[in-house]
Amino acid sequence: MAALLREYPGHPYKKWQGAHWRLLSLVELGLTDADDRIASAVDRVLRWLLNPRRKTLQISGRYRQCASMDGNGLLVCCRFGMQSDPRVMALATRLTQWQWPDGGWNCDRRPQVTHSSFHESLPPLRGLVAHGGFPQATARAAEFFLRHRMFRSESDGAVINPEWLELHWPAYWHYDVLLGLRAITEAGLVLDDRCREALDHLQSQRGPDGSWRAKGRRYWLRRGDSNTDVVDWSDAADVLTKQARDVLRAARRPGELSLPVRRSENLTSPHLPARVSRFN
Template identity: 45%
Template sequence: MEQAPLLPAIAWLAASEEPAVRRAAHREFLGTPWPGGDVSSGRIVSSLLAGQTSDGGFGVHPYRKWTGAHWRLVSLVDLGVTGADAPTLPDAAGTVLDWLHSDQHLSQVRTVNGLTRRCASQEGNALYVCARLGMAADARVARLARDLIRWQWPDGGWNCDVDASGRRSSFHETLPAAKGLHAYWEASGDPAARAGAVRAAELLLEHRLFKSSSTGRPIDPRWVKLRYPEFWHYGILPALLLMSRMGLAGDPRTQEAADVLRGKMLADGRWPVEGAWWHPPGAKGQTDVTDWGRTGPNEFVTLSAVRILSRGLPAAVPTADPAGWAGSHA
């Protein structure tokens, strides 16, 4: 995608009220130095950091949806928050590692017909977080990578369904696992992690990221909806972002999904959110600790879309705020 159509969205992101979003726009799209500011002071980031206890957790099981440390950390790292921004993040990651390596948790790993049945999104998301937080040298983190590689199915993915035939993996479990292995390879240089991520990406690419190989139609209509955060759910937005990070955005098999994403750009240059996997604080159901926005143009969906579509383009500073969005966050 040419740079010019993205400039309104970049200008909007650069004027965000959330410091983490502004920093991402400056560093990733504008090529300009971050002018500074406390990233942890933003509404979203401060909500995700709130309530941390002395043991590093947040007073609930690490995997509690969507308020446990597991989910908070993925959201924080996706926004580019690091241990330098919030020094207690490695402590929170430690509680996740303790859970994943506990005897109780590991006893849930099953092998049926020679295939490991494992919710690999759990290890995958944790591996992604720890690699991004500079924890790749931790032996517990290296074990996550080894386990994921050991559990990988012949088709390149992972699946936790004990009743599955073994013919096909779960895209929901495969995307986070691939994301974690790729991040771990970037942090550690482990070639086995790279190979595992590439095998998983090939599975997704075989299906044009969202299509049935037999019918050519979307495997699940929800996969083409733009939602944020995705947590463990599959969709073209996180899939395209991973392909971009892996240097696979130029693969022709990504183009149909990318065209769907381009087609969802609003007339004003932003991207909408199309549903949510979460409920806002205080609501019934699986609530998040913050409100990411459930309708209309969405900063976080737009940030992902621009990250995907700007990959490989030279940074260019918008000369003006073309839509007058500075301070406007509808």
């Protein structure tokens, strides 16, 4: 946690040290309290996202925006209780304006592309769920994933991308089945039968020791000029095990409700004094 709370030079979106990514990791680990360091980082992210010089691109009747940026920013702000902040309302409102007819979002500029991106659609769904003020747009976004049974093509039922069946941490803006199930759980829809196959697969990923571990492509590096994280996450067994078991408990999977909580699942946030009153 200490490494994530430090300040690092550069743009908020710098991968993976910028404030945008560090704040996302912090709220994913359960942080909901904001001190002056957090407030400063949030302000920088909002200034970047809401900069009027940031182009809004519309091609063939569809907004082709990197909505994952705004979605993750919205999620972070809402976890800090900022739903009524005018800047946060602006993020949520424009996500609903950018939403595609199929319920998702996509930044692909090719005019012939008419299908939303899983990667670009999941963060907006999570952000809108956390905000709670746009139920129709939220329901449409959730239905986009449910129609695909979380990882399958609507047209032929094939697995869209085998990498999505692996576990990753941090996933940043990338989609995988656990992150998708977490979003659907947050939306209160994990009991939908269209989640069944994805839940079965998630259960099958449990290791012999009862844990879930990151075995998919590692999106971060321990050292280098880019794509370096400020934390060495290793296989993230503690984080992923808690996330997987939270989903499976919410889905009322047999054997999950009665299991005791492992010590490693008691992930707690650091104490942050001097709470920022405007985040209340």
